[in-house]
Amino acid sequence: MRVRLVSGPVSDAMIHAAGLRKSFGGFEAVRGIDVDVRRGEAFGFLGPNGAGKSSTMRMIAAVSPTSGGTLQILGMDPATDGPAIRARIGVCPQEDTLDNELNVRDNLYIYGRYFGIPRKVVNERVDELLEFAMLTEKATAKVDELSGGMKRRLTIARSLVNRPELLLLDEPTTGLDPQARHVLWDQLYRLKHAGVTLVITTHYMDEAEQLCDRLVVMDKGVIAAEGSPAELIAAHSTREVAELRFVVGSEAGTPEEIATRVGDLATRVEALPDRLLLYTDDGDEVLARVHERGLRPVATLVRRSTLEDVFLRLTGRSLVD
Template sequence: MPDPLLHARGLRKSFGDLEAVCGIDLDVAAGEAFGFLGPNGAGKSSTMRMIAAVSPPSAGTLRVLGMDPVAQGPQVRARLGVCPQEDTLDNELNVRDNLVIYARYFGLSRRLARERAEELLDFVNLTDKARSKVDELSGGMKRRLTIARSLVNRPDLLLLDEPTTGLDPQARHLLWDQLFRLKQSGVTLILTTHYMDEAEQLCDRLVVMDAGRIAAEGAPQDLIRQHSSREVAELRFALGEQEVAAPLVARALEERAARVETLPDRVLVYADDGEAAVETALAAGLRPVATLVRRSSLEDVFLRLTGRTLVD
């Protein structure tokens, strides 16, 4: 990979005895959309803070835009755009002034700051809200304004922490379209997300992190091929029949399924042909009350690599 915008080797971050990031290796190329997936406490946010030059690494090598973020923090931050998980907009200002004043922090003249604000309001479809106060905006509008603000300095690298958390489907898809347009214009994106469909839509490559380490890395479809099957058949049984039926499903599909997983409410059959797996189960005398065949997804990969136990 020639001249990656992000280069990390043996990157670690510790907080006392707690090692949040345990020696990870990363390379992100210019123009790429790169994602971090992982449960709470996996080390995603700690990694993003090191990349953003606001938290120094405890050990290892980190280069962002070819610079050392510890020794050259101001120079790195001047070329970054950061969209935090929580909107940190100024409620005392209207929508346009939130952009104009933020642009002034980067040394833009008043005229250029106003021009840049108008350009970004058009980009995120908020021109008609330019004079509105932040409190008058919907959650989706606030998120779009936060992304617009992160672009005032024309960053080479845009960091997005859970960019669509809490948004309705329409707002999420609108943001996806805007982020895709940014990528097409040459902006490099690094994002964290809990939405598997978002990662599949936006990311060229991603890593799945767990307990501070990288559990897997690759393009979304490559990860699905490597860690799951082409399809998944979900079999639900009547109340009280699940425990009896689950081992029977595994026995009947031993040769056809790559893997059978028993959950409290259903049995998942991972197979290349989900319909054929269901037919085999029915032919063996099993009688699920409901069946569903779907394509395998990044969520299946995520849960297999990080487990189904809730992490606080």
């Protein structure tokens, strides 16, 4: 059965923010960002905890007032049209907020009734969403009986009960094992193909690369870069990265000392506590030249550049710091 998810009038401008700010007392969590999200795309906010991603999402969800700048959601002002906006969007929060006293089906049904959807229509949508979330066989199970991945799938299904045009997902796969993450990715692909515009916050680089058509890299409340994953990698990194790991305290020296010995072999060298990163267009050639200089790392790896490398270049620290 095909789940029909999108309803409402068609418009290409889903989100428009200019100089958007959010302050909490004397702390400015979002410091004047510009964002535009087009209908039908998957747009990401990539950054570490504390970058301002969740604060931005709460403003977009029309549940937290802006502190400055301009914000339009679905062509409306959240300051005056909050209820109308919330009726047309779906929100999947970072933490599951399911009702543990209800079974799986009733979690969907009661949430649908909050939107004033007629009982018959809600029942039909619940059946569709249970199938979509692969939870039909768990319809009468209590929430406590579900695995972490099942709870996340139920939370996403619940956010779709009003057939939103725009779905906000705040760290949708945090805490899940790799298999459960990939199941959720498949669900999000299906939503995008069904016409739902996705806005995703994440600190997982592979998730952003897999899911997002475009994204912004946020750090300390500002946008450091914007583009597609491929565009960002091309603009801010090299084709390949050679990773070198040495025994701590070895005669080769500290990562910083080793970096000075091989700095001329790569476009850029990053010395991290546990490894050395050499940015180059030919990782194998760099490794061969490292060995020619008498250096013997205990482990080596040549890989393609990722968004993790982009973030390291832009901010000077790892995405998971």
